[in-house]
Amino acid sequence: MHSGLCLRVLILAALTVPIRAAQPAQETFTLTVPDGPTSTLSGSSVSLLCQVSPLINAEPLEVRWYRSSNFHSPALLYKDHKIQEASVDPRYRGRVSLTGGLERGNVSLTLERVTVEDRGEYVCQVTSEQWYEKASVFLTVNVTGSEPVLSVAKARGGGGQVNVICSSDGWSPQPTLTWRNKEGTEIRNGREVLNTSDPQGLVSVSSWLLCAPSDSDWLACTVSLSEEVKREGRILPHIYTAPTAVPGVSKEAFIVTLVLLILSLVIICALCSVILCKRRGSMWSSFKKSRNRSDQTELGQRPADQTELGQGPAGKCFILISR
Known part of the structure; x- marks a missing residue:
């Protein structure tokens, strides 16, 4: 009987040991x-x-x-x-x-x-x-910012180069700005990038790229936070550097041609004004003649009237109408 009781105690102890050992781990x-x-x-x-x-x-x-x-x-x-x-x-x-x-x-x-x-x-x-x-x-x-705005300005010192400017604002966090040519190659030389933050912590980014317009048909400016979050703008720099005069024509000849063109326009406008005035005058004369004819017709329809033409003092002519 004692051996059975001891066996039960051992079994209970064996069952409770794992539970107590696992409790501290939790x-x-x-x-x-x-x-x-x-x-x-x-x-x-x-x-x-x-x-x-x-x-x-x-x-x-x-x-x-x-x-x-x-x-x-x-x-x-x-x-x-x-x-x-x-x-x-x-x-x-x-x-x-x-x-x-x-x-x-x-x-x-x-x-x-x-x-x-x-x-x-x-x-x-x-x-x-x-x-x-x-x-x-x-x-x-x-936060995705605005579409990049691109513009072109003449570079100091000439040499046929221009400054292409790209700007965009309203980004968070600070974005990456990349220049690429028409072949998709990234342009790293001759560029400057400036980042500024507003009181709300949004970032504005601007970049200047010095280039020759003949280097590429167009330039692309991409502002991005990742491959999925980005905006891009493109520009044709050579359009802004096109010559103002026709090749092979001197400046003096160009000015003379422009003056002659202006004078021709003035003469044409003057002739048109004269012709218009003449037409208005002929229309007015025709109107007066038709009016006089109608007045004379009214006088001819009054048979009881007698009309005499006389000469008054100082040689003035007058008309006597009697009934």
């Missing part, structure tokens, strides 16, 4: 986050990944997402099995959630309607009663 954990930055477009949604390892149920734990310098006003705070609204940064209210699955140890943060101000470092901190761990995730917000 009291500590680590966090797994992406190695590089997480990128997204302005106005879209993004998930900042954070995974508890080993895979344990994170529902009883506290999850805090905050900016690197704003611990007490986090973007999201999960505690006591629910998301806490108090003391949360108002800029993130209604735009953040935990959608990874806490029961599987996924404490990733989903951020909606991303703006340029959302970029930067975010800290994922998970806390239990015995342990806590934190890790950082970097968010970059890509």
Whole structure:
């Protein structure tokens, strides 16, 4: 009987040892986050990944997402099995959630309607009663700038060269500007690039390229954040350096020809004015003649009237009409 009781005690001890040995392993954990930055477009949604390892149920734990310098006003705070609204940064209210699955140890943060101000470092901190761990995730917000505007200016010193200027603004982060010729070959020599930022952190980029118009039929200026996010403009530099006079014609001959052309236009306009005035005069004379004829016709229809032509004092002529 004693041997049977001892055997039962040994069996129970063998069953409970693995459980007690495994329990301390769950009291500590680590966090797994992406190695590089997480990128997204302005106005879209993004998930900042954070995974508890080993895979344990994170529902009883506290999850805090905050900016690197704003611990007490986090973007999201999960505690006591629910998301806490108090003391949360108002800029993130209604735009953040935990959608990874806490029961599987996924404490990733989903951020909606991303703006340029959302970029930067975010800290994922998970806390239990015995342990806590934190890790950082970097968010970059890509903003596509304006179409490149290209123009041409004469280079100092002449020599047939010109400055081709390319500018574009409203980018985030800082873009890459590339010049290419018609063959698609990148042009690196003779170019300068300048980047400036506005108060919102958006970058404007400008570049000057010194070239001879005969080197290429056209030039392309490409401003890009990646192969998928880019804008391009093209220009024909030789159009802006075309000669102003016809080859083989001297400057004096060109001026004389221009003056003669202007005089010819003036004479033609004067002749047209004279012809128009004559036509108006003939039309007025015809109108007066027809009017006089109608008046005479009215006088001829009055038989009782007698008309006499006399000469008054001072040799003035007068008409006597009697009935």
